[in-house]
Amino acid sequence: GAVVSQHPSWVICKSGTSVKIECRSLDFQATTMFWYRQFPKQSLMLMATSNEGSKATYEQGVEKDKFLINHASLTLSTLTVTSAHPEDSSFYICSARDRRGRTDTQYFGPGTRLTVL
């Protein structure tokens, strides 16, 4: 399957600081990437859909000014958690849509575990 990387894999930061998470599709171009967060023992919650060259589409209840998404190229999307607070601590996972040939599936990055102190 396709490879999607995420960086960093984990981060600990102080309350009030901003954290940037990168998501890269390594062997394919992804015009669409998705950002999820997941709390322990719960399902994935879609935060936003990131489209290359246009503004992200946020799900209801997700603050777009707090979770800034930039999909600057066909292989990179970034999520910046601004002014992070302890309640933002979570597992953030990106995925990229692979539409090469007959394929139209979605591969996940390894996730980023954010802990806000």
Next chain:
Amino acid sequence: GQNIDQPTEMTATEGAIVQINCTYQTSGFNGLFWYQQHAGEAPTFLSYNVLDGLEEKGRFSSFLSRSKGYSYLLLKELQMKDSASYLCAVRYSSGGSFIPTFGRGTSLIVHP
């Protein structure tokens, strides 16, 4: 929202076969995925169905019936390492976008 239902937990014996069911609403359907997720890790892709029928891939098979809004994931020759959460995800088309929605996952416990 779109409701996706799958059992919360299942148990099975090593070497056996287990079937995990998933039902969903059919409006705007654009494909169904199964993922495996071990605790503390991101999901890994298992299968993708967009047409009716059975897709077989080694010990894992996935079935889809679009008219019934139903899919199942079949795991054969179960191994201890298959203990994980199995996520059913449905992609819907909405206003030109294709939105993936995940079920809550089925926690599979494989015991000796």
